Amino acid sequence: MVVFEQVSKTYGDRYEAVKDLNLQIQVGELVTLIGPSGCGKTTTLKMVNRLIEPTKGSIYINGKNIADFDPVELRRGIGYVIQQVGLFPNMTIAQNITVVGKLWGWTRQKCLERAEELLRLVDMDPSVYLERFPKELSGGQQQRIGVLRALAAEPDIILMDEPFGALDPITREQLQGELKKLQEKLHKTIIFVTHDMDEALKIADRIVLMRDGVVVQEAPPDEMLRNPADEFVINFIGKNRLLRSPDEVRVEEVMIKKPVTIEVTRGMAEALERMRKRHVDSLMVVDNQQRLLGIVTIKDIQVSLERKGNVGDLLTGPVVAVQVGQTVREAVYQMAEHGVGYLPVIDAEGRLRGLMTRASLVDILTEVLWCSREVDSVS
């Protein structure tokens, strides 16, 4: 367990990078420190392995004040991954992975075995990579090795300083996934600095959002999405990423605005033709005031033998619909209750305003996901 107790870091007289920080990180927890640049997240991280010494306060690891440790010994017991990867270009991959082991005085044999074991852990063939040099690897592979290097001496705590920040989006996503898998197997205590909210949401057990050296909010990802503490958190998360419960979203936000309709007086042939042209298999039947009268499906038409009548003849009884202003939750319940895949949306006068389908629910989800991806690739 890592505990920050009233930790401050001041540079010079004025600039306070971290102000009176209190934070507890449990064993086996992956905590992301996130915030805009200059918020103190990296300073906080580097105080754990004493690359930066706090001006005030204490940091405890498993109850022991780290100020009492020899910094060199302390660092050998803590894994460290940096954005610039920092593999030693003069060493082979095997040597790079086990560099801390070498500092501990491992034998050659033990180093080699550990390097092989770790490479297999990320599906890199040891016979191919052990003797290679860092420059022969792609950026993503290099950072995989960077992570393995931090794991090699089996530290309980690993510090990661924007480890995937310099990678292209696809590789970054892969490595995030791999880190998550590794974490499921290894249960390390990981402190992970990032400025990328998607990354934090994806990997974190708990997110610590900082601004100007102060923690603004600390919460598990979905808790933070559901109950952002203030306007700053909302803006930092990005509005379109906020989880809104189905009780808050209105049907008109997700419905198809212009469903294909047909007037009740039209003939069957015309209805078929319209379905064919518009690639749908059901039509909203309306009167000349756009009031919803019912729905005809392609099956209804095919089943009815005499195709001479108009679509009105096919309508049977009242139609299930939702009203503008109802929530998505209510709509979903109605769909389930009546066993239908779509629901017309009507206003108070009974006029057709739109159509909610399962597909439109999927669309809205996709849109949210795509938006957050675009924001991500711009930043």
Add this chain to the structure above:
Amino acid sequence: MTPLYLKVINFIQNHPQEFWGAIRDHILILVLIPVGLAILVAVPLGILATRFRWLERIVMATANIMQTIPSLALLALLIVMGLGIGYPPAITALFLYSLLPILRNTYTGLKNVDPFLKEAATGMGMTKMQQLYMVELPLAFRVIMAGIRTATVICIGTGTLAALAGAGGLGIFIVRGLQMLWNHLIIVGAVPAAAMALLADYFLGKIEYLVTPRGLRD
């Protein structure tokens, strides 16, 4: 009238001991000793200069001044300053000349090591010494070797002036040839000296490549 090149060959054939002795002295006393001493002094000094700012200024300024003094003047000054005549002033002058390239390259080579690598090294728990031996020196090695190569070539060339201070080496033939206006004698000294410089440059370049860690070669 005997052609010049025959006179050169004749001289070498008639005075083999003098010729090969001069070459041996040139290599051993005027190159290996001063460059060797310079490595022993300049590499540690260069390392220390990257660690202490005050030392950095003193060391670099002194070495730069040494390099600026004309070689003949430096040699004369050393004689006047009481080193006498012969090898001591010659070796001292060449040693001082070799200092700067090695010192400067050691310093630059170490300074140019990516700061993130140093941070990674520190963050993983290397001591300052381990960082130096495992990371910084291997990465700076090539640049340091380039400094040694420059120093060697300078010594081979400037070493020909040592004869003026009464030391041996190939300079003896050049000085004597100039005094007697014997062109062939000048060539007996000058051509091997030039060839030696070119060869040293070439082979040290090869060595430089071979000692570069495999992961750093182009």
